[in-house]
Amino acid sequence: MKKRSEVLYFTLRNKKLLIGSGIILIFLILALIGPSFTQYKPLDYASPRGAEPPSAKFWMGTTFFGQDVFSQFVNGLRATFVVGLLGGGLGTLVGMLIGFTAGYRGGIVDEILNAFTNIVLVIPTLAVLLIIAAYLQVRSLMMECLFIGLTAWPWAARAIRAQTFSLRTRDFVDLAKLSGMKPLRIIRDEIAPNMMSYLVLVFILQFGGAILTAATLDFIGLGPTNTISLGLMMQYAVLWGALPFGMWWWFVPPGLAITAIVGALYSMNVGLDEIFNPKLREI
Amino acid sequence: MRRYLIRKIVIYALTFFLAVTVDWLIPRFMPGDPIRNMLTRVSVASNATAIQMMYDYYARLFGLDLPLWQQYLNFWKALFQGDLGISTYLFPTPVVDVLKRAVPYDVFLLVPAILLGWYTGNKFGAFAARSKRLDNFVLPLSYILTATPYMWLGILLAWFFGIVLGIFPIAGAYSFSLRPTLSLTFALDLLHHWFLPFASIFIIEFGGWAIGMRNMIIYELEAEYSRYLNALGSPKSLVRKYAFNNAILPQITGLALKLGVIVAGALVTEVVFSYPGIGYLLLAAIQNQDYFLIQGCFLFIILGVLIANFVIDLVYLVVDPRTRRGMVGESA
Numbered sequence: 001m002k003k004r005s006e007v008l009y010f011t012l013r014n015k016k017l018l019i020g021s022g023i024i025l026i027f028l029i030l031a032l033i034g035p036s037f038t039q040y041k042p043l044d045y046a047s048p049r050g051a052e053p054p055s056a057k058f059w060m061g062t063t064f065f066g067q068d069v070f071s072q073f074v075n076g077l078r079a080t081f082v083v084g085l086l087g088g089g090l091g092t093l094v095g096m097l098i099g100f101t102a103g104y105r106g107g108i109v110d111e112i113l114n115a116f117t118n119i120v121l122v123i124p125t126l127a128v129l130l131i132i133a134a135y136l137q138v139r140s141l142m143m144e145c146l147f148i149g150l151t152a153w154p155w156a157a158r159a160i161r162a163q164t165f166s167l168r169t170r171d172f173v174d175l176a177k178l179s180g181m182k183p184l185r186i187i188r189d190e191i192a193p194n195m196m197s198y199l200v201l202v203f204i205l206q207f208g209g210a211i212l213t214a215a216t217l218d219f220i221g222l223g224p225t226n227t228i229s230l231g232l233m234m235q236y237a238v239l240w241g242a243l244p245f246g247m248w249w250w251f252v253p254p255g256l257a258i259t260a261i262v263g264a265l266y267s268m269n270v271g272l273d274e275i276f277n278p279k280l281r282e283i
Numbered sequence: 284m285r286r287y288l289i290r291k292i293v294i295y296a297l298t299f300f301l302a303v304t305v306d307w308l309i310p311r312f313m314p315g316d317p318i319r320n321m322l323t324r325v326s327v328a329s330n331a332t333a334i335q336m337m338y339d340y341y342a343r344l345f346g347l348d349l350p351l352w353q354q355y356l357n358f359w360k361a362l363f364q365g366d367l368g369i370s371t372y373l374f375p376t377p378v379v380d381v382l383k384r385a386v387p388y389d390v391f392l393l394v395p396a397i398l399l400g401w402y403t404g405n406k407f408g409a410f411a412a413r414s415k416r417l418d419n420f421v422l423p424l425s426y427i428l429t430a431t432p433y434m435w436l437g438i439l440l441a442w443f444f445g446i447v448l449g450i451f452p453i454a455g456a457y458s459f460s461l462r463p464t465l466s467l468t469f470a471l472d473l474l475h476h477w478f479l480p481f482a483s484i485f486i487i488e489f490g491g492w493a494i495g496m497r498n499m500i501i502y503e504l505e506a507e508y509s510r511y512l513n514a515l516g517s518p519k520s521l522v523r524k525y526a527f528n529n530a531i532l533p534q535i536t537g538l539a540l541k542l543g544v545i546v547a548g549a550l551v552t553e554v555v556f557s558y559p560g561i562g563y564l565l566l567a568a569i570q571n572q573d574y575f576l577i578q579g580c581f582l583f584i585i586l587g588v589l590i591a592n593f594v595i596d597l598v599y600l601v602v603d604p605r606t607r608r609g610m611v612g613e614s615a
Contacts (some may be wrong), residue, residue: 119298122592124543126550127584128305134569134577135309155540208430215432219551220562221569234434238555243442243453251442255435263430270426 010275017271023264027257031081034074042072042228054249061249064240069233073253076230080211080261083145087210090149092203095156100187102157103164114161121154126216133222141224144217148210156202163195197276201269208265215258230254284600284607291596295589302585306578307358311351367582368575372567378579381564386583388456389560393549396481400488401538407489408496409527413504421493428490433548437483437555444479451479454557480556484549495537499530532603539595542588550584 011017038059047058047066054061060069102113129147133139167173168191176186192199217223218231237243237251342348349357361367367378408425411417445453457463457472503509503526512522550562557563561580568576600606 115294115297118294119301121540122295122298122543122589123302124546124584124588126543126547127302127581127588130565130569131306131309131577131581134574212430212432213547216434216547216551219432219434220554220566231432231434234432234438235554238434238438243438243446246442246446248442251435251438255432255438259427259431259435261430263427266426266430267423 014271014275016267017275020264020266020268020271023260024268027077027261028081030074031077034077035071038068038071038074040068040071042075043067044071051245051247051250053247060253061247063236063250064242064245064247069250069253072228072233073230073257075228076233076254077257079141079224079227079229080214080258082141083148083214084207084211084261086142086145087148087152087214088203088207090145091152091206091210092156092199094149094153095202095206096160096199098153098157099160100164100191103161104168104183104187104191106165106168110161113157117154117157117161120151121158125151125213129213129217130220130222133217137225139223139225141227144214144224145210148213148217152206152209152213156206159202160195160199163198164191167191167194197272201272201276204265204269204272208262211258211262230258287600287606288596291593295593299585299589303359303362303582304355306581307355310574310578311354362582367579370568370573370576370579372571372573372576378575381576382561382579382583385560385564388558389549389553389562389587392477392480392484392553392558392560393546396484396549397488397538397542397545400485401492401534404489404492405496405531405534408493409500409523409530411493412497412500418497422497425490425494425497428487429494431487431490432551433483433487434551434555436487437480437552440479440483441555452476453479456559476556476558480552480558483552483555484545487548488545491541492534492537495534496530499533500526503527503530532599535595535599535602539592542591542595546584546588 045066047062047068050062050066051064052058052062052066054069058068058070060073062068063072098113098117102110102117128151132147133144136143164187173186173190176190181189214223214229215231215234218229219235221232221235223229223232231254233254234251237247242248242250365379367382370376370378370381373381407421411421441451441453444451452458452475456476457469458476461469461472463469500523504522506526506529509522509526512525549560550565552558553560553562554566561583564576565580567573568580
């Protein structure tokens, strides 16, 4: 019980974690309820006059084509959270699967999985994603999550493997083995809980990484074909002269939101690291 | 050392093999018919027989009428002859020639941005670690910088310095009025156009390495050897020097691991600035459904990253004496 209150104490005192989760929460709420505050669909030609700066009617102005930037922004935020959650979640899961297996089994299984991890690690993820995306005529948000998750796992697998490696020779694991526990249960009940904090950190970083990868894919026009996204907003802004015409309201919000969300995730990561690892607490 | 090198080379060879195989597999096993898509996009002829003729021509070009294993062998053979097909978007230029024209710009942009960003970021991170005042200001800023999507920083810089202040050009590698020559005017113009894309990659890199180094130095300063040195009463600068030498090693490996992400970032930066490297080419290829060009870009990016990785491995051999004596061959 004492341990729990200590963690709580450091959690409530940790500014990095509080600020980070606060920012995430604000954007999450905006993504959830934002779309109901606008009567325009993201791709509707709402304003007949083309580009307009922010006003009472169009809170974030309109694009070159007269589309409502606010509507695009909040709907893009939704896509961003979906990609982070599902893409990052899948990346973490695959990383855990491979990391735990390689680290726990060792030997030849480890050799093969490790070689495979190293290979996927050196291939530039984006290059693979773009060649897959380029050949698909219709792409959905779910597909994007799937691709990102299936290419983002290598470093997570490596990190988890290393941790598992150091844990599997501990006494309590030996004890579990002696008592006849199945490997899967040992990993689930003995090893995973001991690196729970670590897994949380991996997920947060995967979450942020997935968002950045999605933004890159969307920006070069290989994102989902049927939804708006923050990366796509930036691509349209660049291609349709938002820069020379000074339509800052078109390209500032999407990038700012990505930066804020990913930055907040990193901040949470450091904050949690400090809570879990007393050595790092501010002295 | 031999073992370390052989291990690395085997991994890279396997990676390249896998990448080429993926490059071959995807167009053939994706749902949909790439040739049909290409033809409908181009929509050269509305006449059915003309379309069928074009279709047969492209099918032969892809070699789609042969058995699969033969297609695969032919693919490798063509690759070794430097034949990546013909660009449909810049018809009839071979893809290799299109790429050759773009690569110098990539090298010119990426090599200085990555190396300088890495070097200065590490130096600065080491300097900022455990210095309270600097840390409080630098740390949040660095976190914001690494969280920034490359294209957004590019867009912001282009907007502010190119449009609002109007002191830098925002598109192209040189002015339209100039022809590439070996003159001072042209060189200056080239640099003028190079600066903003360079700066946007450099700044993000700088932030990332600075944080990494700062955290690493803090770990090292907590390590036993640092405490021991402190207890002996050695000067702070000496302890920091040792900490830096130890902390720089993971940063070198980190550079190898992050290379793919950096290259991806550079690609979108080129798109923002219409800088005529591979990234800009790629966007054009995607928009024009030029599959050969997309595949060529893919191979070039992978090859570039693999070569850079190998160079980093060689550097690592020089910097870390333990690898040379085969003591930590496993870790990498």
